[in-house]
Amino acid sequence: MIQPRRSIREKLVTIVMSTTLAALVVSVGTVVAYDLRSYKHALLNDLATQAELVGHMTSAALAFDDARLARENLALLRSRPSLRAAALYDEHGALFATYVAPGETGDFPVRPAKGGRPVHAGGKETYVGAGDELVLYKPISENGELLGTVYLRAQNQLMERMRDYLVICACVTVLALFTAWLLVRRLGHTITTPIDAITNIAREVVARRDYSRRAPRISEDEAAELVDSFNAMLTEIEQRTRALEDSNREIAREAQERARAQQEVMRLNEGLEARVQERTAQLELANSELELAIEEARNANQAKSAFLSSMSHELRTPLNAILGFAQILASNDMPTTPEQKQEFAGHILKSGRHLLTLINEILDLAKVEAGAVSLSMEPVPLADVLAECQGMIAPLAAIRGVRVLFPDAPTARVQADRTRLKQVLLNLLSNAVKYNRDGGAVVVDCAQPAPQRLRLSVQDTGMGLSPEQVASLFQPFNRLGQEAGTQEGTGIGLVVTRRLVELMGGEIGVTSSPGVGSVFWIELACVDLGAAAATAAETPPVAHAGAAPARADRVSAASPATVLYIEDNPANLKLVQEIVRFRPDLRLVCAPDGHFGLSLARSHLPDVILMDLNLPGLSGFEVLAQLRREPDTARIPAIAVSANAMRADIDRALAAGFARYLTKPIDIGQFNEAIDGVLATRAVDEKQPQ
Known part of the structure; x- marks a missing residue:
């Protein structure tokens, strides 16, 4: 079969389009395949992390057969829109608790008939892909014992992402091919026009035998050489009788x-080799950057695993004491004496306070990392801060038998946030006491290493640190080189300390000698080194803003003040009842929700209202707004009692009109001080003429 004749222009277009298409397919296909693979791994890792967190949160609910708590924990998954449904199965594979996202179906695998195998009971972590959904079964274990199985069903966006990529690739391919076609159509004539001219002249010479015709020279490249050769051939045929010398000169x-053309080809080849080497070097550089990115991602994943492992250990340690002693006190099979009950309650209180300290340290680190820490920079008298720190660190030092030596009242002032500066110094002092030897010493010193700079140093007589330990000291969960379990804490205190010092415009450092001890120091801007004492002497003492007069001077036991407590949690309600039971000057009225609380407020007109913010039906803010709109209840002071301890939540409540803000867990001393202060303020307001 005779092939149809194709012009040079068509062949050139075909070659360019084919090359462009092949390059696009290889490059775009490689990028898309790599991105889809990375996305799939990220999706599976994210789903596994969610299952791990759900397992940790609901292990207690499974252990105590508390389905309501399990459902509340699963309801927290509503913040993850990609999760369509979740469920918990007990150790026998029976459905224990479920969660279904809005608009989704609640179909869950159920245990088969009697004698059948439970739903993934005792199985390993399993992924199941079904169309546009991805299902994960993950067992929940506690101390080697299987508690149940987490079931997560999430939206599988891999196929949708693949379809999007196919559409994008198709559009890019069409656009690139169309651009290449336009360029060939636009620029191809520079190659094909001289060849077409030679073809036409050759056809006319053959047809007419007219050797005087010449092909036009319209370019300066290899095509021009072809024209010259063709014309020379015609000239040679036309002047066959020319002398041999002319022929030799022409040759x-x-x-x-031809030599010049060969040199030009060699030059072009050398340029091509240089470009190939350049592209190879660029590719090697890109590969090295990719390996570095992969290594950084692997290190980040390991850091995340270390974080979760450390947090699990540190949070479970105090919880073990709290739950263990609480079970002993609540058990009828384990009778205890009043002395044992008091001892166990002391252990529970100590562990609870330690757990609260851990949570506060984690929140501090999170706020510092997120840049959410607000500082109030002012000239701070150093003597006052050191005196407060000395009073707070003395009990801890007395337990260890450690002597803490402070300098004589320095007259300097530093530019800092007073609260954060005290937090920094207390953290350094507590570390110096905790990691000191029994009967050791801690020396606090104040010096001026440079003009307008003040250095505070804390020196201990502990075991000291090696250079390797010093290099990794300011990293989360690094406990000053101590083995895990020898000291309580998260190991993030120094990280927060360094960030706070840097936010205040200062520096922090450490020098240490193994077997001798360590010296931690901070440097801050010095405001005044000489006149601070005179200024402090002229300034009269100022009473604490929250101080209240003695309770006996405010409220008479014969006419107790009425306190309304609006709280939906029975345990919290019982706790406040027990606290008020020891206050004969108070009478407590309780309401389980906002609507009932409004009714009691209108009927009893209490002297003060305690209110949880997260109430069913009406929130605490809505109840307060309703109270302020009614004349009879508008002047009743309200105290917020909430587990939300972030600064933004506290500011929002105070701005809404709450007189005080108490955070859970409740500190009994702060609780009594808040009520006494509010009652005293109201008594003063009522005595003033309206």
């Missing part, structure tokens, strides 16, 4: 032209 000229 020599052609040889020179």
